[in-house]
Amino acid sequence: MTTGVWLIGARGSVAVTSMVGATALRAGLAEPLGCVTELPELAGPALPGLAELAFGGHDISDITLEKKVENLVAAGVLPARPAAAVADQLAGLQRELRPVPSAETQLEVARLIAQDIDDFRRRRGLERVVVVNVSSTEPIFPAGPEHETLAALETALATGGQVLPPSSLYAYAAFTAGCSYVDFTPSTGARLPALRELADREGLPYAGHDGKTGETLVKSVLAPMFAMRHLRVRTWSGTNLLGGGDGANLADPAANAAKATSKQRVLAETLGYQPQGTSHIEYVDDIGDFKTAWDLITFSGFLGTQMRMEFSWHGCDSALAAPLVLDLARLTAAAHAAGRGGALTDLAFFFKDPIGEVPHALAEQWAALVGFVRGLHAPA
Amino acid sequence: MTTGVWLIGARGSVAVTSMVGATALRAGLAEPLGCVTELPELAGPALPGLAELAFGGHDISDITLEKKVENLVAAGVLPARPAAAVADQLAGLQRELRPVPSAETQLEVARLIAQDIDDFRRRRGLERVVVVNVSSTEPIFPAGPEHETLAALETALATGGQVLPPSSLYAYAAFTAGCSYVDFTPSTGARLPALRELADREGLPYAGHDGKTGETLVKSVLAPMFAMRHLRVRTWSGTNLLGGGDGANLADPAANAAKATSKQRVLAETLGYQPQGTSHIEYVDDIGDFKTAWDLITFSGFLGTQMRMEFSWHGCDSALAAPLVLDLARLTAAAHAAGRGGALTDLAFFFKDPIGEVPHALAEQWAALVGFVRGLHAPA
Amino acid sequence: MTTGVWLIGARGSVAVTSMVGATALRAGLAEPLGCVTELPELAGPALPGLAELAFGGHDISDITLEKKVENLVAAGVLPARPAAAVADQLAGLQRELRPVPSAETQLEVARLIAQDIDDFRRRRGLERVVVVNVSSTEPIFPAGPEHETLAALETALATGGQVLPPSSLYAYAAFTAGCSYVDFTPSTGARLPALRELADREGLPYAGHDGKTGETLVKSVLAPMFAMRHLRVRTWSGTNLLGGGDGANLADPAANAAKATSKQRVLAETLGYQPQGTSHIEYVDDIGDFKTAWDLITFSGFLGTQMRMEFSWHGCDSALAAPLVLDLARLTAAAHAAGRGGALTDLAFFFKDPIGEVPHALAEQWAALVGFVRGLHAPA
Amino acid sequence: MTTGVWLIGARGSVAVTSMVGATALRAGLAEPLGCVTELPELAGPALPGLAELAFGGHDISDITLEKKVENLVAAGVLPARPAAAVADQLAGLQRELRPVPSAETQLEVARLIAQDIDDFRRRRGLERVVVVNVSSTEPIFPAGPEHETLAALETALATGGQVLPPSSLYAYAAFTAGCSYVDFTPSTGARLPALRELADREGLPYAGHDGKTGETLVKSVLAPMFAMRHLRVRTWSGTNLLGGGDGANLADPAANAAKATSKQRVLAETLGYQPQGTSHIEYVDDIGDFKTAWDLITFSGFLGTQMRMEFSWHGCDSALAAPLVLDLARLTAAAHAAGRGGALTDLAFFFKDPIGEVPHALAEQWAALVGFVRGLHAPA
């Protein structure tokens, strides 16, 4: 049972770390740290093995995987040893990467994207393919009446013009190709009614949005702690310094806006009110992939006594994201195999901005995830 | 239904903050922040109201409550306004405080302690009394054969000599007086087989040990986060700077040892292994009750990538502890009223070093607590 | 020899803390902590005594000093005890405060401002008056040809329209009234050629800009440390969270721009190059006057090894600024008395954005200050 | 003019980083970051060039340089590229390393040590040799009457028994061999009257003690900042987490004591009083050479307002120390060449626990250093 993972943004840091990492793990070169689906609570027969994943994808960049791996090693994201050990497999991985097709209308582009994915499936004899969006974060996209129904959408797509942002066009193409779809970014992706109609019609699962890897992960356990202790959070103010590919892109205020919104949602949802403060993102080239986040939290306790907490987090963004990409691919493929269509709200554990009315406290998300996976493993 | 709260260490910071705070809350002078039992998930008919608690206690010190409150206001622990508003009730509170009795044998001391508590119950017409130990942390106490059975213990107590440390003698006295017992300190308290035998025989509930108010609270949500994400914690090293009454006492290496052990247990229990590093406690008079804890956590992720997190916590120890003392008194009284005897393991949420084989992750402790309280509220 | 201190923004936090503080110090209610001119290296006969300062000023607000002091006590800026002890002197201080005059032209406004100051001098029998600008930070002001010469300026001022920003109009008025002028803010103040011409003609000293009280103070010792050790600073990125009066004002991006520029200058000047990173200011109402700054510094050492430092600073802005206002008033008055006119570049120690080609390393600024003050104390 | 650098502890982290680094710098493989003597303020003709240093030394360990370099690269102390580039020169370096001689009496051991150094000088045709102690920190050593005069010392040394700790025996041997001596450790070294008598008699310079590379460096600029601003430091409490060779050794409380004393001296000396708090050192194997120090500073300002600062420092100890070892060797050799004997108190800039009544503020130490070096460069 081989499962395909088709990565949008396949030459980016997260995608390449995922592919190289899966290759190194398959070769037994490292423990599967960071892979949630390798924990005893989640492992089991329903999930495709790490060794059974086949990778391909689209990217607008033509940087070679050799060069990208070299950069990731220099930046300390990929350790030198496993990277060297898989060097001879990079050419094979690279053969499965495709440039983004272009055409007169977005409908035609979507058809070509779907065809690339379908070719991959046939060529590699895959049972199913999960499309995972790990491409650059897009500016916030305004939805209109043409995104309300599938019929309206397909009419619009056929006329030319930019009807869908890239993330959503990939989602459309994925669904028409019979694939499930995971949005690891804060971009629009499958979030439009017309696309959900399509996924539902086809019985295809989808998950998102925006992988939860750093500051928000910490928030998702600290905010519930304050709530459970009846401590009133007054200020929660965060600064995120990051470089790397996505950092440069997030320096654009439009893309930044989408991300900053994702990052604060957890507070209002777990505290029941919105404390003061914002989540500030700043691009610092020198920091590279080793993001530094600093958060200040001020809170009131018994009789109004003022207290405070600070944390700083020095995480390697791609090293935190890559194993989650593998987890999400395995879980979504298993859901697809089990006939689960529609929004996979039980995967909220993985996302900053999860789909649906779901808990935002990490422990509750974990409980939902464990229940979901047990359901998959259980004999029908 | 008035409930008595008998505080061991009744002139200490935690005790006085609890009594003054309850008085201020009763007068509507502040919101019940920090009081867990006031959260909607826990509130209900089975718990005695905050306004229905009557206070008394023992202390070896004879500092007046007026003086102690003055000190706590100067130190920023008690806000000036509510403290001033309850000034005229301090004399009434003080009338219920008793010096620690002395006698030839510990058996006789225990009898006198029990009598003080019993007098309080009668005088105030209380339905039941919870004894809460908030006195100074004791050095680690070596248990012997005389602590194995109640019979052996009572024989030894009658002979003179220090058979029990104070915390355990109070527990013994509490149980003989028909009271439940809460150990908010890391001291031995009710942790001896002979005392458990007594509590079981009398059908009396008890809870402990060591209120979880700062660094350990944070650990109890961060350590599970690392575990759920399959991140390997390599080092967890903490420094606690604190002054105040208990700080001076903890500067004594013997008392310190008991506390430091309590504080690291959560890591091994939630991670499944013991990372490197220790929890270091240092007395700094100037810091007073506003403890500063700093923790460094280093961890490995995908392919072994090294990452780190730091936090610093500036909490007011007594302001964090006092509402939990009120919570514990209410919960233990309700358990007593409901006929629950023995160790209240479902109160692990409140303790650094909880009794029993219980979860150490805060979210799981919360779930247990909610279940327990629902059981109390449910009509029989 | 009584010296007048005329405060622009006299009902603001810094001004009121300065006036109340000087009053409390005069009454012996506190040690003169924070007052640099009270250090043995600087104290001496040339400086007017703290007890010899008389206060007055302008403000556009009409908040009473009683109310303002109450707010500052509630915010923890002014300790309750000295504030209470000087309560009966607030009315006297308040009598010397004036609303900002208005008129047809700025020339006429300046004349009325000068007249208010002159009235104060006569009424109180003062030898001289120092005007200190501690009013709200202004947006960056574009200079034009009318600011090049005094003649051009006075022609323009007579015609109506906003020729000068308030800070500069106060400087103009101060100089025409024969007063020295200190700019404690990043606003334009005396920074225009026409105003310097006027000060030079009148032989009046002036100093500025922007009191150095927190993050920049720390930078002024850490940046030289890296330079002296030949360590290459790669990133220096700061976040400043602040509330209070000035915080709200700095939330305005225009005012913010002036401040952020002031704050980074020290790096380029002491390192000889500009590291990556910015100084970010964010308004958080709840933080009030207790600013929190967090800075991340990454640097390279021997053979390129990457290292890092972080600091967080929790300073009370007004408590840090107020004693410097008193220092600057004393020093500038002494310079005036000694016949020193023009820019007091030896006062760079006090400023984020000092006038002239001066050292930015704190230790060098200190040496210059000590030399300058010794010169004042030395018998002619 | 080739200068010898004889390293005591020559197979340790600092020593090997120094030797490999000098070799890499000579080959132009890196900028001389961290080397203070390469700054324009200090560079000049009197100092031997980095390329003119020849290395040798003693060590009790027999780890090969190849293995040690491999360890330092794995630990991130030495970057892989320069380490690889100098691999073929390690064998040559290693040929100059000697085991520590043993003999019946310490006098005889000293003679053999001196002979090893002398052989090195002849074999390599060196003008002079600087002996630098970078061996493990010793426990505090109690001085006695036999250390008072050279005559008494030499009598005692001849009798057998441990009269001198190793660091002092090396100093004795260095001086008898006509070499200058630098103590980069907190050990006793040349600190005994008898040894100073010897150095003075021979006209040999010496410097020490304990290289200032991390927390103490930061203290030496921050403490003066508080002093210059008349801010009263109340608490200064530090935690140092470190692994690596020296870390393991410092875990021994005796060695630790020597270091902790060195580290606090700067506070009392620059503030004029001793604030509360200690400097705590903890061994954490996983941290390795990348020490993490965290310091909390609480201070009082105007009218007693309480404020605080925290910093954390993540420095690579050996990468900070190695360039200073090169600096000290060059400076001491130049002083020797210029006929300067006795304690080089102007090198206080480099040390935690400098010799003599010298300033502890970094900026003043820098000024002294610049003056000293100018004197060396100036034509006689």
Ligand SMILES: NC(=O)c1ccc[n+]([C@@H]2O[C@H](COP(=O)([O-])OP(=O)(O)OC[C@H]3O[C@@H](n4cnc5c(N)ncnc54)[C@H](O)[C@@H]3O)[C@@H](O)[C@H]2O)c1
């Ligand atoms: N790393 C994390 O921790 C993390 C967490 C949450 C979300 N994310 C999101 O994951 C995404 C990838 O992050 P990254 O660090 O790998 O970024 P990256 O810049 O290294 O990679 C993005 C890749 O997407 C490609 N791309 C851009 N537009 C495309 C298009 N229209 N079609 C196909 N490819 C396109 C780029 O060429 C690039 O190779 C970002 O959106 C980021 O916000 C990352």
Ligand SMILES: NC(=O)c1ccc[n+]([C@@H]2O[C@H](COP(=O)([O-])OP(=O)(O)OC[C@H]3O[C@@H](n4cnc5c(N)ncnc54)[C@H](O)[C@@H]3O)[C@@H](O)[C@H]2O)c1
């Ligand atoms: N404050 C917190 O956050 C917190 C958290 C967990 C545990 N605790 C524990 O709570 C206890 C109280 O802390 P605190 O800050 O109030 O300390 P404290 O020193 O202010 O008060 C302790 C009181 O106990 C009294 N006492 C000592 N020995 C006694 C005895 N044998 N009998 C009766 N009274 C005695 C002392 O006189 C003192 O008044 C400590 O053991 C502490 O470790 C506190």
Ligand SMILES: NC(=O)c1ccc[n+]([C@@H]2O[C@H](COP(=O)([O-])OP(=O)(O)OC[C@H]3O[C@@H](n4cnc5c(N)ncnc54)[C@H](O)[C@@H]3O)[C@@H](O)[C@H]2O)c1
């Ligand atoms: N506190 C510090 O540490 C610090 C450091 C450097 C600079 N400063 C500067 O000092 C100034 C004062 O700070 P603050 O915290 O007292 O602010 P604040 O807002 O409390 O006070 C400013 C006062 O200026 C008054 N004002 C505004 N416009 C005026 C005008 N045209 N004429 C007369 N009065 C006017 C306001 O009404 C207010 O009372 C700010 O510009 C700030 O940037 C403060």
Ligand SMILES: NC(=O)c1ccc[n+]([C@@H]2O[C@H](COP(=O)([O-])OP(=O)(O)OC[C@H]3O[C@@H](n4cnc5c(N)ncnc54)[C@H](O)[C@@H]3O)[C@@H](O)[C@H]2O)c1
């Ligand atoms: N790295 C820094 O930042 C720094 C700063 C100040 C002082 N120091 C001091 O420098 C010294 C070296 O530090 P390191 O990190 O290289 O330690 P290390 O443990 O890596 O090296 C010490 C070496 O000394 C050798 N040694 C021990 N006893 C000896 C003896 N009697 N004769 C000869 N050799 C002996 C050991 O075998 C070892 O090779 C320590 O004393 C340390 O305290 C280091």
Ligand code: NA
């Ligand atoms: Na901090």
Ligand code: NA
């Ligand atoms: Na930090």
